[in-house]
Amino acid sequence: MWNSPGDEDFSLSTHFEKYQCKEHAPAVSTKVLRDLPYPVIQSCDLRGNPEKSCDASEFLEWLGAVTSKIECNNEASNFLSTFCCPEPSSVMEKAYLCTVTGFLLPEKICKLLEQLCHYFDEPKFAQWTSLTVHGFADSPVSWGSAEHGFHKGGENFYNFVVFKNQDYWLQMAVGSHDGCPP
Incomplete structure (x- = not known):
């Protein structure tokens, strides 16, 4: 459904009825990762303290490797990557x-973020949870109403790391030819 303010009965399919259009539901996949090395992070330590926490950029790089299914064990037999989990780390x-x-509409992303924040309502061993949103590489808009320079880079994402104490990190990325996020 097309969400148009003040017009709740407007449907994208009725707008384009002379074309063959159909609504697609988002695809959801889940995976359980076992014995995963992870960097130790603390909400109050964005820059990282070598004894206590890795910094936010190292964490984001690690998160990208995990999401992309890249092994982070730095073994010589792993020819795709010699990346290893930032220190200090745990398993x-x-x-x-x-x-x-x-x-996904922005309202749905906000709802997902709210649910992640409520994850810690019950006592958990986890210290943090994360939500990463990637824009389409060929999206005509990056942030706000700025034109997206995807021919020159394509970066267009943001990431929330929500901590047990409800602090959070927000990391945003845009290409060098894009407008800055608000």
Whole structure:
């Protein structure tokens, strides 16, 4: 459905009825990751303290490797990557990776973020949870109403790391030829 303010009965399919259009539901996939090395992070330490926490950029790089299914064990037999988990690190017995692919309205993303914040309402061993949103590489708009320079880079994403104490990190990325986020 097309969400148009003040017009709740407007449907994208009725707008384009002379074309063959159909609505697609987002695809959801989940995976359980076992014995996952992960960097130790603390909400108050964005820049990282070598004894206590890795910094936010190292964490984001690690998260991208995990999401892309890149092994982070730095073994010589792993010819795709010699990336290793930033220090200090620990091992997570079990982690859940959920991927939603499709066009999601900002309201749905806000709802997902709210649900992640409520994850800690019950006592948990986990210290943080994360939500990453990628824009389409060929999207005509990056942030706000700025034209997206995808021919020159294509970066267009943001990531929330929500901590047990309800602090959070927000990391945003745009290409060098894009407008800056608000």
